[in-house]
Amino acid sequence: QQQVKQSPQSLIVQKGGISIINCAYENTAFDYFPWYQQFPGKGPALLIAIRPDVSEKKEGRFTISFNKSAKQFSLHIMDSQPGDSATYFCAGLNAGNMLTFGGGTRLMVKP
């Protein structure tokens, strides 16, 4: 049972544009929502994370928007750069320290 649904599966954005990745979850036991960035041949790197009692969190060019009532959250990458080209994963963390990941979004930023 997929508990975190992520879309789109792939995304192409021009340099300087805004990349938007969406996630929806079903499990209300999640209490922390991180986003990970993964480059080929590397492990996922923690990018930014949010608690469900916060509606938005911004770190540099990366912003998470969180809608608890809709059980949805999204990642916005402002001023997207070719170096941002990677696979992005959203996830939900429960009190058991178990991450449940979305299916991933392959982002390509064209110069």
Place this chain on the structure above:
Amino acid sequence: KAGVTQTPRYLIKTRGQQVTLSCSPISGHRSVSWYQQTPGQGLQFLFEYFSETQRNKGNFPGRFSGRQFSNSRSEMNVSTLELGDSALYLCASSLMSGSYNEQFFGPGTRLTVL
């Protein structure tokens, strides 16, 4: 601070063999979790260890096992390897176990089963 390290980085085994993977967490981190990443199933939780005790286990057969040592280093073992076990095995460490704990991943061990 050094990150999470995993050894070996690459492994090639044949069906029926067993394999042991190793993970050293970030210094001071006491929780180690293991994940399997495949193109078809994505990232899936295997198990978590905290203070040498397995606290949680994902939906994987008993062929997958692990342990944690007193220095928080962890090992994962897969017995009777199957072709479908070919995957990137990732280890993640966090300071504690439970809510709001940020997990940091290692580079992974790429296991190929022939």
